[in-house]
Amino acid sequence: MVISHQPVMVDEVISYLITIPEGIYVDGTVGTGGHSLEIFKRIAPKGELICLDIDRSSIRLAKERLSPFGERVKIIKESYVALDKVLKRIGIDKVNGILLDLGVSSYQLESSGRGFSFIKDEPLDMRMDEDRGATATELINNISIEKLQELLWVYAQERWAKLIARAIVEERRKGPIASSRQLAILIETTIPARYRPRKRHPATKTFQALRIAVNRELQNIADFLEECPSLLVKGGRAVVISYHSLEDRLVKQAFHQRGKDNISPRKLPVFPDTSPPLMKALRKKGLRPSQAEINVNPRARSAIMRAAERT
Numbered sequence: 190m191v192i193s194h195q196p197v198m199v200d201e202v203i204s205y206l207i208t209i210p211e212g213i214y215v216d217g218t219v220g221t222g223g224h225s226l227e228i229f230k231r232i233a234p235k236g237e238l239i240c241l242d243i244d245r246s247s248i249r250l251a252k253e254r255l256s257p258f259g260e261r262v263k264i265i266k267e268s269y270v271a272l273d274k275v276l277k278r279i280g281i282d283k284v285n286g287i288l289l290d291l292g293v294s295s296y297q298l299e300s301s302g303r304g305f306s307f308i309k310d311e312p313l314d315m316r317m318d319e320d321r322g323a324t325a326t327e328l329i330n331n332i333s334i335e336k337l338q339e340l341l342w343v344y345a346q347e348r349w350a351k352l353i354a355r356a357i358v359e360e361r362r363k364g365p366i367a368s369s370r371q372l373a374i375l376i377e378t379t380i381p382a383r384y385r386p387r388k389r390h391p392a393t394k395t396f397q398a399l400r401i402a403v404n405r406e407l408q409n410i411a412d413f414l415e416e417c418p419s420l421l422v423k424g425g426r427a428v429v430i431s432y433h434s435l436e437d438r439l440v441k442q443a444f445h446q447r448g449k450d451n452i453s454p455r456k457l458p459v460f461p462d463t464s465p466p467l468m469k470a471l472r473k474k475g476l477r478p479s480q481a482e483i484n485v486n487p488r489a490r491s492a493i494m495r496a497a498e499r500t
């Protein structure tokens with residue numbers, strides 16, 4: 190099996206995530222298992238690792254890669270939003286650390302055949318979980334022009350949102366837009382030549398916005414961040430790697446706001462203390478990958494990592 194995905198900021202993840210090697214850790218977005226492999230090396234032989242992903246094919250690849258580690262690694266097809274239910278099902282109350290490495294994997298972009306990339310000609314599906322929800326084809330062929338424009342603006346700040354939304358609605362009158370190449374060419378020819386970005390494909394933002402919408406990516410992150418403190422032991426860590434500012438903003442707000450609330454002198458103690466557990470950021474600023482890492486793995490260039498501890 191050839192794994193094209195290179196895990197991002199591995200040393201940084203390990204140093205913030207693992208507090209005790211005999212603990213229980215969760216990789217909430219296992220992908221093809223790059224981070225999990227490194228985490229497991231550091232927690233073996235006593236630690237345990239629970240790996241989740243909603244992508245069936247990624248789960249299969251992760252199982253092949255991590256199966257030599259036996260019972261101490263559990264690989265489950267489930268959303269990280271349902272982590273509380275997964276833990277209950279396997280009889281675990283709380284864990285020592287949770288990693289989320291957000292975004293799309295190289296495997297999904299290059300080999301899944303689901304239209305994540307504008308470079309390939311594939312059915313425009315874009316679902317990470319093929320067992321659930323509407324495809325990108327269903328979304329763009331049925332959404333109203335106003336909602337489409339809003340989606341492109343809110344999820345990708347696409348300055349040509351209005352023009353692109355109009356072009357998509359006109360094109361779909363001739364027949365459904367069903368392939369990644371068809372959509373990429375449509376966008377390329379819609380944006381006036383002199384305004385086309387030089388360093389990235391003109392369809393980059395549209396593809397990003399559709400992927401976020403199809404997979405409910407921001408809602409999932411927000412739901413997880415809400416639940417996260419109650420899934421960690423005291424002193425347990427959450428580490429999240431984001432790849433665009435919308436994701437990072439949610440993580441930053443959750444980690445910093447909660448930490449501040451917790452030490453606010455104005456907050457009087459309540460007895461018995463029924464307030465929910467809180468997270469405290471371990472670093473003021475998000476951590477970026479080194480230039481050396483970006484040189485060997487260009488996908489890392491937009492990564493930003495944040496870590497917080499359950500207080």
Ligand SMILES: C[S@@+](CC[C@H](N)C(=O)[O-])C[C@H]1O[C@@H](n2cnc3c(N)ncnc32)[C@H](O)[C@@H]1O
Nearest residue numbers: 196218220221222223224242243244268269290
């Ligand atoms: C950047 S990749 C992770 C790569 C992984 N860290 C590695 O080293 O191979 C992101 C993964 O998150 C998965 N994913 C997206 N949303 C998810 C969700 N709600 N629950 C679980 N996994 C999810 C995707 O299917 C994808 O495999």
